[in-house]
Amino acid sequence: MLTKTLLSSLSITAALASPLSKRARDNTQAAGTNPIKFTTQFLGNQVAENSCSHRDLGFTGKIKDKWYAVWGDALWCAAGVSDPEKDTSGFHGMVRDAVSVVTGDPxxxxxLNLNKDSPVPHQNQFVPFNTAWGETNMFGFGGTSLCEVDYNSATGVVFYLVNANEQGLKGAGVGKVEVLNGTPTVTKRFGSNGFWWDQSQFPRYGDVAAYRDENSDFIYAWGGPPTRFSGDFVQGGYNYLTRVKASSAFDMSQYEYYYGASGGWIKNKPHDQFGADVAVFWNVGQGQMVYSQFYKCYIFVHLGPGSSDVFLRTATKLEGPWTPDVKVFHATPNNGGLVYAGVAHPYLDTSGQTLVISYTNNNKIEVIKVKFSK
Structure with a gap:
C-alpha cells in the first residue's frame, strides 16, 4: 500500500499557526470560497462480485470509456470463502496491488487478472516485480489512478511508489498499461531500476493522486517530499506537482514541474527546492481529482491524515489556489484501524450533481454518496 501519514490534531493546529505557514508566498494556503453545499448518505461496503479479499485504496481511472480500480494490498480470503465478512483467521496469501473493473453498482x-484458485479465484499482481532489480514478491507498488494516454490503442499510465519494506521507499515511477483481452496490464516499467524519481532526492510524484485532465492534454501527478524530510513534521507534509502531455507520458524529459505561483512550470527539472513557496498542498491524505460539471471547477477528494474525515476542496486550476476544505462525512474506524484514501466515482453521475466516494476503513472499502446543491 502507499505511505500514510498519521498526525495528531494538536500537532496540525500548531503547524498551521507556525510562522512558516504564514509566509506571503505560501502556495499551500487556502484561498477563496468553497461553493460546495451538500447532504451525504452512507451506502455500505464495496466488495468484488467474483472474488474475495480484504483490500485498500481502489483509485479509479478511465481507459477507452471503461473505468477501472487500482488496489493496494489485497489480502486473499481463505479458500472457498466468497464473503469477506465470513473469512477465517490467519494469512491466506496476498498481492501488493491488483486491478478491477467497476460496475454501475457502487x-x-x-x-480482473485472477488466478486459478477454486472455487473462488483470487487476484494476481498488477504491477510486476522484477528480480533483476532486486525486487521480491513482498515489494509494494502502490498505485493511484489509471490515466489514459491514447484512446485508440487503449493505452494508459499508472504512477506507483516502490516500497522495499525494511529497506524503505525506493522511488516513484510510471508503468505503461495496455488493455489486453479486457484487462489493464502493465507491459513496461520505466527507469534503470524500475522507477524514475529516486526518493532520496525527489518527490514521490503520483503517490498522493494522479489525474488525466479532461479539460486539457495533460496528466497531473501529486506527491510527497523526498524521504530525507520524513522526520520533519512541517517539511514532511508538503506535496509537489508535476504534469506531462498524455502523448509524452513515457518520456521523462517532457515532464514539467510546478515551482509555485512565482516560479511557474519548469520543464525537465524535478523539484530541487522544497517548502511552502513551491509546494501545492500541505497535510492532505491520498485522494482523487474530478472535474465537477455541476460547480464548473475541480474537486479534490481526500481524507485528513489521522482524522477519518472525508474532505472536498475546489479550484479552477489544478495547480491551485485551492479553497478551504469542506467536511462531508466522518467515518468511524473499524476495530481501531486506519481510515484513508479518498476515491471518486464520477462515472456514476456525469451531471456532477452527486458524487459517490469510497475510502478504506481498516482494509474494508466503505462508500458514501454526496448530493450537491447551490
Whole structure:
C-alpha cells in the first residue's frame, strides 16, 4: 500500500499557526470560497462480485470509456470463502496491488487478472516485480489512478511508489498499461531500476493522486517530499506537482514541474527546492481529482491524515489556489484501524450533481454518496 501519514490534531493546529505557514508566498494556503453545499448518505461496503479479499485504496481511472480500480494490498480470503465478512483467521496469501473493473453498482466491482484458485479465484499482481532489480514478491507498488494516454490503442499510465519494506521507499515511477483481452496490464516499467524519481532526492510524484485532465492534454501527478524530510513534521507534509502531455507520458524529459505561483512550470527539472513557496498542498491524505460539471471547477477528494474525515476542496486550476476544505462525512474506524484514501466515482453521475466516494476503513472499502446543491 502507499505511505500514510498519521498526525495528531494538536500537532496540525500548531503547524498551521507556525510562522512558516504564514509566509506571503505560501502556495499551500487556502484561498477563496468553497461553493460546495451538500447532504451525504452512507451506502455500505464495496466488495468484488467474483472474488474475495480484504483490500485498500481502489483509485479509479478511465481507459477507452471503461473505468477501472487500482488496489493496494489485497489480502486473499481463505479458500472457498466468497464473503469477506465470513473469512477465517490467519494469512491466506496476498498481492501488493491488483486491478478491477467497476460496475454501475457502487457497492460492486468485478476483479480482473485472477488466478486459478477454486472455487473462488483470487487476484494476481498488477504491477510486476522484477528480480533483476532486486525486487521480491513482498515489494509494494502502490498505485493511484489509471490515466489514459491514447484512446485508440487503449493505452494508459499508472504512477506507483516502490516500497522495499525494511529497506524503505525506493522511488516513484510510471508503468505503461495496455488493455489486453479486457484487462489493464502493465507491459513496461520505466527507469534503470524500475522507477524514475529516486526518493532520496525527489518527490514521490503520483503517490498522493494522479489525474488525466479532461479539460486539457495533460496528466497531473501529486506527491510527497523526498524521504530525507520524513522526520520533519512541517517539511514532511508538503506535496509537489508535476504534469506531462498524455502523448509524452513515457518520456521523462517532457515532464514539467510546478515551482509555485512565482516560479511557474519548469520543464525537465524535478523539484530541487522544497517548502511552502513551491509546494501545492500541505497535510492532505491520498485522494482523487474530478472535474465537477455541476460547480464548473475541480474537486479534490481526500481524507485528513489521522482524522477519518472525508474532505472536498475546489479550484479552477489544478495547480491551485485551492479553497478551504469542506467536511462531508466522518467515518468511524473499524476495530481501531486506519481510515484513508479518498476515491471518486464520477462515472456514476456525469451531471456532477452527486458524487459517490469510497475510502478504506481498516482494509474494508466503505462508500458514501454526496448530493450537491447551490
Amino acid at each position: 457497492l460492486k466491482v468485478h476483479d
